[in-house]
Amino acid sequence: MAFLELTNLEKVFGANRVVTDFSLGIEKGEFVSLLGPSGCGKTTVLRMVAGFETPSSGSIRIDGQDVTGQRTNQRAIGMMFQAYALFPNMTVADNVAFGLKVKGVPRDEREARVAEMLRLIGLPDLGSRFPFQLSGGQQQRVALARALAPRPRVLLLDEPLSALDAKVRVSLRNEIREIQRELGITTIFVTHDQEEAMSISDRIVVMNGGIAEQAGAPFEIYNNPRTRFVAGFVGTLNMFAATVEAPEQGLLTIAGQRVALARGEIAARHGDTVTLALRPEAIQLGRAEGREVVIPATIEEVHFLGSVIRVRARVMDTMVALDTFNRPDQPPPSIGSTAEISFSPRDVILLP
Amino acid sequence: MPDANMRRPPKLRLPVEWLGILPFAAFALLFLILPTMKIVVGAFQSPEGDFTLQNLIDLNTDSIRSAYWTSVKLSLITALLGCAAGFAMASAVVFGGLPKRLRSPLLTFSGVASNFAGVPLAFAFIATLGPAGLVTLWLKTEFGINLRAMGFNLLSFWGLVVTYLFFQIPLMILIIIPALDGLKREWREAAEVLGATGAQYWRMVAFPILFPSLLGTFALLFANSFGAVATAFALTGPQLNIVPIKLFAQIRGDVLGNPNLGYALAFGMIVVTGLANVTYIVLRTRSERWLK
Amino acid sequence: MTRFLAWTAFLLGVLYFLLPLVGMTEFSLKMRRGEYSFDAYRRVFEDQRFWDTFGYSLTLAGATIIFGILLVVPTAYWVRLKLPQARPIIEFITLLPLVIPAIVIVFGYIRLYNTSSILPLTGSSLGTDVLLTMGYATLALPYMYRAVDTGLRTIDVATLTEAAQSLGAGWITILARIILPNVLVAVLSGAFLTLAIVIGEFTMAALLNRPAFGPFMQLLGANRAYEPPALAVIAFAITWGCMGLIQLVTRFSKHERAKV
Numbered sequence: 001m002a003f004l005e006l007t008n009l010e011k012v013f014g015a016n017r018v019v020t021d022f023s024l025g026i027e028k029g030e031f032v033s034l035l036g037p038s039g040c041g042k043t044t045v046l047r048m049v050a051g052f053e054t055p056s057s058g059s060i061r062i063d064g065q066d067v068t069g070q071r072t073n074q075r076a077i078g079m080m081f082q083a084y085a086l087f088p089n090m091t092v093a094d095n096v097a098f099g100l101k102v103k104g105v106p107r108d109e110r111e112a113r114v115a116e117m118l119r120l121i122g123l124p125d126l127g128s129r130f131p132f133q134l135s136g137g138q139q140q141r142v143a144l145a146r147a148l149a150p151r152p153r154v155l156l157l158d159e160p161l162s163a164l165d166a167k168v169r170v171s172l173r174n175e176i177r178e179i180q181r182e183l184g185i186t187t188i189f190v191t192h193d194q195e196e197a198m199s200i201s202d203r204i205v206v207m208n209g210g211i212a213e214q215a216g217a218p219f220e221i222y223n224n225p226r227t228r229f230v231a232g233f234v235g236t237l238n239m240f241a242a243t244v245e246a247p248e249q250g251l252l253t254i255a256g257q258r259v260a261l262a263r264g265e266i267a268a269r270h271g272d273t274v275t276l277a278l279r280p281e282a283i284q285l286g287r288a289e290g291r292e293v294v295i296p297a298t299i300e301e302v303h304f305l306g307s308v309i310r311v312r313a314r315v316m317d318t319m320v321a322l323d324t325f326n327r328p329d330q331p332p333p334s335i336g337s338t339a340e341i342s343f344s345p346r347d348v349i350l351l352p
Numbered sequence: 353m354p355d356a357n358m359r360r361p362p363k364l365r366l367p368v369e370w371l372g373i374l375p376f377a378a379f380a381l382l383f384l385i386l387p388t389m390k391i392v393v394g395a396f397q398s399p400e401g402d403f404t405l406q407n408l409i410d411l412n413t414d415s416i417r418s419a420y421w422t423s424v425k426l427s428l429i430t431a432l433l434g435c436a437a438g439f440a441m442a443s444a445v446v447f448g449g450l451p452k453r454l455r456s457p458l459l460t461f462s463g464v465a466s467n468f469a470g471v472p473l474a475f476a477f478i479a480t481l482g483p484a485g486l487v488t489l490w491l492k493t494e495f496g497i498n499l500r501a502m503g504f505n506l507l508s509f510w511g512l513v514v515t516y517l518f519f520q521i522p523l524m525i526l527i528i529i530p531a532l533d534g535l536k537r538e539w540r541e542a543a544e545v546l547g548a549t550g551a552q553y554w555r556m557v558a559f560p561i562l563f564p565s566l567l568g569t570f571a572l573l574f575a576n577s578f579g580a581v582a583t584a585f586a587l588t589g590p591q592l593n594i595v596p597i598k599l600f601a602q603i604r605g606d607v608l609g610n611p612n613l614g615y616a617l618a619f620g621m622i623v624v625t626g627l628a629n630v631t632y633i634v635l636r637t638r639s640e641r642w643l644k
Numbered sequence: 645m646t647r648f649l650a651w652t653a654f655l656l657g658v659l660y661f662l663l664p665l666v667g668m669t670e671f672s673l674k675m676r677r678g679e680y681s682f683d684a685y686r687r688v689f690e691d692q693r694f695w696d697t698f699g700y701s702l703t704l705a706g707a708t709i710i711f712g713i714l715l716v717v718p719t720a721y722w723v724r725l726k727l728p729q730a731r732p733i734i735e736f737i738t739l740l741p742l743v744i745p746a747i748v749i750v751f752g753y754i755r756l757y758n759t760s761s762i763l764p765l766t767g768s769s770l771g772t773d774v775l776l777t778m779g780y781a782t783l784a785l786p787y788m789y790r791a792v793d794t795g796l797r798t799i800d801v802a803t804l805t806e807a808a809q810s811l812g813a814g815w816i817t818i819l820a821r822i823i824l825p826n827v828l829v830a831v832l833s834g835a836f837l838t839l840a841i842v843i844g845e846f847t848m849a850a851l852l853n854r855p856a857f858g859p860f861m862q863l864l865g866a867n868r869a870y871e872p873p874a875l876a877v878i879a880f881a882i883t884w885g886c887m888g889l890i891q892l893v894t895r896f897s898k899h900e901r902a903k904v
Contacts, residue, residue, distance in 0.1 A: 376716075
């Protein structure tokens with residue numbers, strides 16, 4: 001039994017089924033992200049774990065104990081909100097001490113713990129400031145300290161970085177992960193930003209329309225997406241139409257060329273059209289060794305991003321995005337020129 | 353055009369723009385500021401025109417002191433009850449789990465009721481709680497409760513309190529509902545996650561946040577009650593000794609025997625309502641700063 | 645538990661507000677012994693003084709509204725456009741009528757504009773009417789200014805003005821043809837509120853001895869039994885009507901905006 005066990009969670013609002021048959025087991029100390037677009041149900045799942053929503057059916061167990069019917073304030077959970085939610089009438093120190101004060105922890109112990117937490121988040125001198133005097137990033141760190149001070153069993157993060165600007169977002173997400181690792185606290189992180197999820201999670205659960213489409217490590221999700229939605233939502237994807245030649249051998253034709261897929265059998269019939277997907281890094285501009293499939297293309301957009309050059313080319317009837325590294329001796333291709341793109345059949349993802 | 357100005361050397365420009373508010377300034381001066389100044393200055397003037405504190409000293413009679421005290425009592429009580437009842441109704445609608453549809457009618461009605469003060473309001477209460485009032489008679493015939501015998505008389509201090517609440521409570525509702533809306537849901541949730549009970553949340557988070565608004569609105573209600581004339585005049589008339597009524601009588605016909613005393617009375621009113629309103633404004637700005 | 649308390653508080657409040665309204669309506673219908681009738685209302689409507697004073701107050705209300713619009717709209721517009729520095733002072737002034745009680749203001753008028761002053765307004769009945777109108781305008785100022793200012797805030801005053809100027813419009817045209825129509829909703833709200841205030845006003849009218857509706861109501865209250873509640877019903881209906889019109893007008897504006 002996992003430390004945090006969500007079993008067959010369902011949530012219905014009136015006529016809307018917001019979460020359908022959601023199950024997940026999270027090990028102690030694991031950092032799991034719930035990733036998906038707005039309205040996919042990820043926040044609802046989080047709020048059910050927190051206790052703000054009662055599941056229509058299903059159960060939630062923390063460390064073996066069934067908490068499904070338990071009130072929020074009994075669950076010993078920590079939570080961070082998108083809007084920070086620091087109490088404006090209290091100083092930073094009082095905010096951090098709140099969970100301890102409510103439990104009746106004596107003052108000396110409280111103060112020591114607060115000092116410890118402020119050191120942990122790197123703001124040891126801001127104890128007597130008020131929230132309105134702090135920047136967004138500082139407020140969110142204080143919110144983290146406040147959530148962790150009472151030593152919760154589980155940490156819930158509800159899109160905590162969405163309200164911050166880009167640079168702060170990146171540095172803060174790394175900080176959060178560091179602290180989480182140091183303390184070994186079981187964590188659920190809700191976000192719609194796939195880069196965020198991938199960079200700091202042990203595992204990701206991709207959700208869509210209330211259903212968990214796929215759960216796995218970032219590497220797994222990115223390279224072996226199990227559904228079209230997951231493939232398209234996580235990372236950029238280039239999609240082509242191909243015709244099935246010999247399904248048992250995994251043979252397809254694309255742009256007049258025969259391609260043999262690595263995985264072998266295809267679940268389709270001879271003559272069917274299927275969709276192939278390729279990540280930008282799998283496509284090479286020009287010919288290269290090991291990339292057997294070569295297709296002509298017309299360059300339509302070139303974005304010089306510094307170390308990476310992002311090219312968009314028209315291949316057959318679709319626009320394809322591919323990345324190529326900057327080479328000082330090789331200027332980027334010019335717009336309108338014809339070129340060839342190549343890829344290996346092993347890198348092809350067959351979309352269901 | 354801006355560029356042209358920048359290239360020329362700065363020259364003395366008449367503040368022509370300020371002419372635009374001349375009509376407003378003239379109006380405010382003639383019909384707001386000067387009349388008030390006349391009162392303030394007059395309070396410190398003797399009949400001959402010299403500066404004197406005598407008028408203010410002359411306020412120190414039993415009758416006038418009692419008038420001020422009754423006015424203060426009246427205003428404190430109606431402000432307190434108005435705040436409490438208004439807060440109860442407002443939070444019932446915002447947090448109490450009542451249907452959302454009740455909110456808009458409540459706000460509309462509060463807008464109407466807060467303006468329904470004065471003479472007609474007194475009539476409405478006389479018709480309801482007066483000696484021959486609807487409720488009075490109903491209590492007598494149905495329950496045998498005789499309000500008069502129990503000491504309640506509408507045409508008295510407490511009758512005025514009950515009547516004043518009709519516009520004090522809605523005023524509180526109108527002002528406090530936005531403040532209650534300002535209590536973010538996440539604060540409550542954060543407090544809950546951290547282990548607080550509902551009562552702890554209200555005691556440690558919500559009330560402290562609301563406190564400046566509450567206190568400020570209390571001050572506003574106080575000032576509102578202190579300056580009200582018409583309702584009192586129509587209900588208790590000259591019977592109840594409160595400052596506005598006294599001033600009314602003094603203006604109508606120098607009942608106090610000293611024309612400058614009227615100035616002093618009015619000045620006293622300005623001081624009280626002025627202080628109360630300043631308190632309201634200061635507290636409101638303070639709470640707005642927090643909630644940024 | 646919370647919901648029970650909430651309903652209790654709410655219903656008690658509703659009871660408190662409903663009873664006087666029911667009371668005054670019921671009482672006003674009891675003029676004829678033993679049965680409900682509209683006799684009290686008939687008496688009121690047959691009383692010439694009712695029509696005289698009501699008409700008087702209505703006229704003054706109209707004058708106050710027109711004066712208020714002519715004063716507030718250009719001023720608020722000008723401040724927004726050219727004089728943002730003046731804003732705090734202007735706002736402070738518009739709050740003064742809420743701080744200084746009406747009785748003090750009118751007392752000031754009587755002392756300042758009596759027959760021995762430079763501006764002997766109280767010397768003639770027309771002069772006093774003017775003075776009373778100014779007094780009403782002062783009472784309504786906070787509401788009128790705030791309504792118009794809010795209305796101006798939602799339209800881009802500077803750009804509209806520049807566009808109009810580039811097309812050759814002068815100030816009056818801009819105000820009348822461009823600004824006013826766009827803040828019409830706010831102006832109407834202020835106007836209806838002014839109407840409600842003026843119709844029921846007592847203190848200023850009484851002390852200036854003018855034949856307004858407020859003093860008339862009070863006089864009747866001192867002498868009659870059943871007509872006063874009838875008047876109260878009428879007054880309440882007027883107040884409610886004004887507020888209702890404000891709601892109507894604001895809702896109408898929302899639809900207008902949506903079309904854009």
